[in-house]
Amino acid sequence: MKLFVDTGSIKDIEAIAALGILDGVTTNPSLLAKEPGDFRDNLKKICGIVKGPVSGEVTATDYAGMMREGHDIAKIDQYMVVKVPLTRDGIRACKALSGEGIAVNVTLCFSPAQALLAAKAGASFVSPFVGRLDDIATNGMELIREIVEIYDNYDFKTEILVASCRHPIHVVEAARMGADIATCPPAVIDQLFNHPLTNIGLEKFLKDWEKAQAVKA
Numbered sequence: 001m002k003l004f005v006d007t008g009s010i011k012d013i014e015a016i017a018a019l020g021i022l023d024g025v026t027t028n029p030s031l032l033a034k035e036p037g038d039f040r041d042n043l044k045k046i047c048g049i050v051k052g053p054v055s056g057e058v059t060a061t062d063y064a065g066m067m068r069e070g071h072d073i074a075k076i077d078q079y080m081v082v083k084v085p086l087t088r089d090g091i092r093a094c095k096a097l098s099g100e101g102i103a104v105n106v107t108l109c110f111s112p113a114q115a116l117l118a119a120k121a122g123a124s125f126v127s128p129f130v131g132r133l134d135d136i137a138t139n140g141m142e143l144i145r146e147i148v149e150i151y152d153n154y155d156f157k158t159e160i161l162v163a164s165c166r167h168p169i170h171v172v173e174a175a176r177m178g179a180d181i182a183t184c185p186p187a188v189i190d191q192l193f194n195h196p197l198t199n200i201g202l203e204k205f206l207k208d209w210e211k212a213q214a215v216k217a
């Protein structure tokens with residue numbers, strides 16, 4: 001499974017990319033709004049760091065505006081993916097941009113029916129938001145299970161990009177279900193590393209080693 005980071009922070013992206021486990025980046029208008037500087041320059045820098053799919057979202061809500069913004073975003077770098085919302089205009093823009101060979105990520109997906117539409121429109125990625133479903137007392141990961149089943153039934157090529165991941169269990173369940181990608185905030189990627197037994201074990205190994213060196217000295 002591929003691991004993306006969901007952030008606009010270049011500092012965080014640099015740090016995670018240095019670990020060698022990062023496959024791509026997702027951003028959204030809320031995340032990019034937090035960063036200083038021009039969003040296009042920031043996206044260009046991110047593409048240079050990760051050299052993998054980097055999603056930049058349109059803010060237009062009508063078809064013509066999405067097409068215009070989509071073309072602008074795609075021009076930023078070869079790694080750019082145009083993110084469009086799962087609306088009628090978004091699906092129409094997805095079909096048109098995908099037809100031109102531009103990679104599209106259809107975002108704000110909350111139902112299997114919506115995911116089916118994204119695949120039919122030729123999306124490269126669909127982004128179901130699991131955490132936001134959990135927030136309204138609906139099982140977000142159940143949506144992933146349903147999308148995996150539907151896409152497998154028809155061999156759709158659209159990659160399932162599990163978004164709005166809030167904790168490591170979302171990531172592990174996504175991997176167990178065979179989702180293609182999980183995108184996580186930097187803090188969740190950090191949590192993936194943690195296990196108390198790793199820390200306790202390492203501490204003991206190092207103490208035992210030091211003791212043995214002291215005896216030999």
Ligand code: G3P
Binds near residue numbers: 027163
């Ligand atoms: O970028 C889309 C998604 O990952 C947002 O997550 O935590 O704001 O629901 P969240």
